Amino acid sequence: MSISLFLSPERILFGWGSVEKTGEETLRYGSKALLVSGKISSRANGALTTVLSSLAASGVEVTLFCEVESDPSVHTVTTGAALARQTGASVVVALGGGSPLDAAKAIALMATNPGQISDYEKTAPTQPGLPVVAIPTTAGTGSEVTKFVVITDTERKVKMLINSPYLIPRTALLDPQLTLSIPPAFTAGPGMDALTHAIEAYQSSLASPTTDVFALSAIKLIGGNLVQATLNGGNVSARTAMLLGQLHAGLAFGNASVALVHAMSRPLGAHFGIPHGQANAILLPWVMQFNLPACPEKFVCIAEALGCNTAGLSPRQAGQLAVNRVREIYADTGLPLTLSELAIPSTAIPTLAGDAFLSGSVLFNPRKPTLGEIEQLYRACLTGK
Numbered sequence: 001m002s003i004s005l006f007l008s009p010e011r012i013l014f015g016w017g018s019v020e021k022t023g024e025e026t027l028r029y030g031s032k033a034l035l036v037s038g039k040i041s042s043r044a045n046g047a048l049t050t051v052l053s054s055l056a057a058s059g060v061e062v063t064l065f066c067e068v069e070s071d072p073s074v075h076t077v078t079t080g081a082a083l084a085r086q087t088g089a090s091v092v093v094a095l096g097g098g099s100p101l102d103a104a105k106a107i108a109l110m111a112t113n114p115g116q117i118s119d120y121e122k123t124a125p126t127q128p129g130l131p132v133v134a135i136p137t138t139a140g141t142g143s144e145v146t147k148f149v150v151i152t153d154t155e156r157k158v159k160m161l162i163n164s165p166y167l168i169p170r171t172a173l174l175d176p177q178l179t180l181s182i183p184p185a186f187t188a189g190p191g192m193d194a195l196t197h198a199i200e201a202y203q204s205s206l207a208s209p210t211t212d213v214f215a216l217s218a219i220k221l222i223g224g225n226l227v228q229a230t231l232n233g234g235n236v237s238a239r240t241a242m243l244l245g246q247l248h249a250g251l252a253f254g255n256a257s258v259a260l261v262h263a264m265s266r267p268l269g270a271h272f273g274i275p276h277g278q279a280n281a282i283l284l285p286w287v288m289q290f291n292l293p294a295c296p297e298k299f300v301c302i303a304e305a306l307g308c309n310t311a312g313l314s315p316r317q318a319g320q321l322a323v324n325r326v327r328e329i330y331a332d333t334g335l336p337l338t339l340s341e342l343a344i345p346s347t348a349i350p351t352l353a354g355d356a357f358l359s360g361s362v363l364f365n366p367r368k369p370t371l372g373e374i375e376q377l378y379r380a381c382l383t384g385k
Contacts, residue, residue: 006210006255008145009134011171014244019135019175022051022093023058029131029170030090031059036080036104037066037095045181047137051095063087065107068096071152071159071269071276072103077117081110084130094134094169097190098141098276101134102149105167108132117151121160134169137178139229139242140190140277142197142250144172152270159266161360168254174247176240184230187242188333189277191226194246195326196280198222200259201252203291203298204364208256215252219305221245223325227332260369261287263359264377267352274342278335282342285327286380292319294367299323338384349378 013021026033033055035048042048043066055062065080084092084107092111094104106117109129113120134144143149149162179187198218201211222245228238264287265279292299299319303310306325310318336342353375356362362369369377 009172014174023054025171027058032061033091034084034089035093038100068100068103077106080107084111092132097138101143106149128166132169133171135173138190139246140193145250146254157270159270176243187230192281193277194249195222197249197253201256203366204256206256211252211256214248216305218245218249223306230333257364259365263361264356267355288323339382
């Protein structure tokens with residue numbers, strides 16, 4: 001049995017009011033910070049004001065870079081890294097959903113490494129990046145605890161997965177109060193993304209007893225609270241459970257990787273701008289159905305974590321309950337159920353499948369798909385049949 005290092009931030013602070021520790025935690029790494037965030041939401045929900053107040057109270061000098069778009073681009077990372085060097089930043093504070101957090105991690109890396117972020121799609125960076133203090137405002141990506149970022153190369157229309165231990169934030173601050181104002185669509189999509197992280201990590205060929213503990217915890221927390229958090233955003237208990245669940249999912253897939261669902265969702269984002277969580281949500285039950293024969297015993301545990309009664313059932317029958325339950329959860333959120341509802345043309349399927357087939361994430365899927373099988377899965381997601 002091989003033994004691998006479990007990767008995570010040095011410090012994880014979880015709980016109501018933890019965002020007020022931002023200044024104190026940032027000062028551990030330096031007194032000049034580049035604060036990276038999105039263009040609108042963190043200002044609108046008050047998170048930016050809270051973080052800036054905490055930084056000011058600790059005497060941290062701050063430069064703002066609130067220019068991160070959805071699906072951050074190579075250009076955004078290059079611009080942010082140049083600003084970090086120009087201002088002499090010693091630490092990066094990342095605030096927002098998955099896009100700002102990924103951009104901030106990439107900016108911190110490129111502040112100390114030569115070239116562009118695209119140079120490290122297949123080559124390991126040689127220098128640690130600036131320390132990152134990551135503060136998620138959505139319950140979804142788990143980026144605050146992982147070694148991954150997804151950056152879009154707009155010229156090639158490719159979502160690049162960059163993988164390096166240097167990308168792991170030094171501190172993660174998770175405060176459920178920052179998620180209370182998230183609208184339903186931005187609760188459901190990232191929430192389904194987190195559920196996908198957990199299920200794929202549990203099925204991954206890189207899974208371990210340690211990652212399994214976090215993955216099953218995440219499946220239970222997210223599966224039991226996603227609908228409530230989506231339909232009643234003020235439900236503090238559901239919001240707290242979702243943020244904790246996505247944290248556990250991040251720790252799971254950050255060490256065990258994701259698989260076929262993510263391989264298929266990235267091309268949908270790169271070519272058509274489909275939000276990552278929404279793409280994962282449509283693909284997840286179909287890929288689960290595809291994987292079920294390869295690891296039915298794993299599906300029994302997934303079903304039980306989702307609250308299904310598996311007594312007296314065979315592994316295949318119990319596993320089918322897991323697939324059905326995931327379909328029900330997503331349907332209850334009210335988001336689109338098929339790719340055709342998102343105006344994806346059938347003519348794009350060969351290109352999408354070709355891109356997905358070449359993704360490294362496919363290697364960790366419990367059932368190795370052919371190119372033709374990936375095309376069939378896209379067609380099923382297109383029509384719902």
